[in-house]
Amino acid sequence: MELGRLGSRLIVDLSLFKDNIKLLKDRFPHQEVIFMVKADAYGHGILEMVEFSLEECGIKEFGVASLSEALALRRSLPEKEFELYVFSDQGLSLQENHELYHQKRIFPVITKWSDLKIFCENPSLKSGPLCLKFNTGMNRLGLDFEEVDEVISYLKSKGIKDIHHLMSHFANASLSMKKNNRNLWQRDRFKKLKEEFKNAGFNIMNSSIGNSGALEQGIGGEETHIRPGLMLYGPSSMAPKNKNQTFWKGKIISRLETTILSLRPIKKGDPIGYGSVPCPSSGVLAIIAIGYGDGIGTKFSGAHLTHRGVQGQIVGRVCMDMTFVLFPEGTDLKEEENFIIWGSDPEFFRNLSQETSTIPYELVIALTTRVPRIYQIN
Numbered sequence: 213m214e215l216g217r218l219g220s221r222l223i224v225d226l227s228l229f230k231d232n233i234k235l236l237k238d239r240f241p242h243q244e245v246i247f248m249v250k251a252d253a254y255g256h257g258i259l260e261m262v263e264f265s266l267e268e269c270g271i272k273e274f275g276v277a278s279l280s281e282a283l284a285l286r287r288s289l290p291e292k293e294f295e296l297y298v299f300s301d302q303g304l305s306l307q308e309n310h311e312l313y314h315q316k317r318i319f320p321v322i323t324k325w326s327d328l329k330i331f332c333e334n335p336s337l338k339s340g341p342l343c344l345k346f347n348t349g350m351n352r353l354g355l356d357f358e359e360v361d362e363v364i365s366y367l368k369s370k371g372i373k374d375i376h377h378l379m380s381h382f383a384n385a386s387l388s389m390k391k392n393n394r395n396l397w398q399r400d401r402f403k404k405l406k407e408e409f410k411n412a413g414f415n416i417m418n419s420s421i422g423n424s425g426a427l428e429q430g431i432g433g434e435e436t437h438i439r440p441g442l443m444l445y446g447p448s449s450m451a452p453k454n455k456n457q458t459f460w461k462g463k464i465i466s467r468l469e470t471t472i473l474s475l476r477p478i479k480k481g482d483p484i485g486y487g488s489v490p491c492p493s494s495g496v497l498a499i500i501a502i503g504y505g506d507g508i509g510t511k512f513s514g515a516h517l518t519h520r521g522v523q524g525q526i527v528g529r530v531c532m533d534m535t536f537v538l539f540p541e542g543t544d545l546k547e548e549e550n551f552i553i554w555g556s557d558p559e560f561f562r563n564l565s566q567e568t569s570t571i572p573y574e575l576v577i578a579l580t581t582r583v584p585r586i587y588q589i590n
């Protein structure tokens with residue numbers, strides 16, 4: 213589809229997303245998916261991603277970070293039925309939020325004692341499902357594994373026997389799930405946790421631990437649910453040195469496009485842009501219409517981009533609205549033509565994130581609102 217001149221844009225290919233879902237479901241046929249859509253669906257647009265997941269992919273559960281993300285989603289899709297979990301910034305210390313969880317059917321994932329007490333003592337919260345997340349070794353959020361006995365006694369004293377969803381989270385899922393000791397330790401502790409609750413007479417209705425890195429290595433299928441984020445947007449979350457340990461063959465669902473504004477022949481040593489950075493070799497300089505104001509930060513300097521099969525390199529300092537890409541002399545380039553920063557190739561995306569010293573999670577999220585998200589279905 214020719215989009216004309218819209219400035220830089222992120223094309224989100226929903227057909228590729230659907231393919232990624234299918235790939236995941238083939239590997240985890242018996243698990244329900246809690247699709248992680250925090251941070252505006254990792255920069256892809258939460259509303260569109262949730263709507264498409266609900267209507268076209270059979271996903272009915274979603275996870276966000278904060279109550280405000282959850283409320284915004286409920287406000288945008290008032291008629292739709294889906295479950296919504298808030299994982300980190302629940303705001304339970306504020307009285308006025310309690311009713312909102314109840315009214316809007318949003319599930320706070322309890323990760324600390326103070327919130328557990330608030331939950332159990334507040335009738336409207338307590339009437340909803342209890343979701344507990346334990347710290348099995350990441351030391352971020354979570355009730356401590358060592359305190360499971362206290363949690364059990366406390367819940368019993370409050371007459372609670374049903375845990376709607378028991379969770380934990382891996383700290384090192386980008387490393388081997390089968391060899392890394394911390395991963396083995398966390399897996400073992402989560403298993404013990406479930407046993408302790410069961411032995412104490414609790415009914416654990418649902419459980420989950422798998423994030424992308426774990427799922428990519430086939431781990432997480434012992435639970436009722438899986439919690440993928442990154443992988444469904446395409447990138448692998450495996451560390452580069454472990455990239456062969458994943459079964460994941462997802463496609464990058466986003467394509468970042470901009471325009472070549474101008475071309476300029478250039479000689480080695482000629483000054484480029486702010487700071488008059490000397491050009492590293494002779495060639496043709498493409499000035500493209502994207503910069504740090506769009507989320508292509510100064511760290512992109514030095515990274516390689518490919519245009520119609522020819523490799524170029526970002527040179528000079530990235531500007532707010534423009535970037536310089538140096539191509540070999542004689543490269544076939546046209547002013548005003550489309551320029552693709554990244555497309556569906558996961559290998560290219562991985563390299564770009566390495567060259568820009570970012571992790572794959574950051575590249576799309578970093579794009580600002582200056583870059584419209586455009587949805588495409590093939």
Ligand SMILES: *Cc1c(COP(=O)(O)O)cnc(C)c1O
Pocket residue numbers: 248250299381422423424425439440441442443449
């Ligand atoms: C973000 C998040 C996930 C998803 O992680 P990915 O690595 O993107 O798959 C899963 N669980 C929790 C609690 C999260 O915060």
